Amino acid sequence: MRGMTVFALCVLASAVILSARCNNSSGPDHCCFKHYPVKVPQRFIKSYALTDxxxxxxxxxxxxxxxxxxxxxxxxxxVERIMKHLDESTM
Known part of the structure; x- marks a missing residue:
């Protein structure tokens, strides 16, 4: 019975450590997984950011x-044209 208790505590400790490691990751905040296929008019865009x-x-x-x-x-x-326009308008 004591062996089961030690095993259960080890499993619990591993779960807590793995959970802490996953929550403290230093990965990028915003990514794209698929590009929008339709052209968006420039007048609708106010800013842009490059992905990591x-x-x-x-x-x-x-x-x-x-x-x-x-x-x-x-x-x-x-997209290049929109980025260029926004860059020039902020100068």
Missing amino acids: SRCPVIGVILVTKKNLHICANPKDFW
Whole structure:
């Protein structure tokens, strides 16, 4: 019986340690997993942010004036144009 108690305590301790490690991860906050396939008009976008290099898909998070977040491909011409426009308007 004592062996079962020790085993149960070890399992519990392992679960607590693994839980703490998972919650303290230093991974990226926002990632794209799929690019939005439709062109979004520039007038709807108020800002953008590049995703972290640790994300599975490289992307740009476009933020609309209604605070919707859209993942887009940074290599698409329309996305490049929006990013350039926003960069120039903040100078």
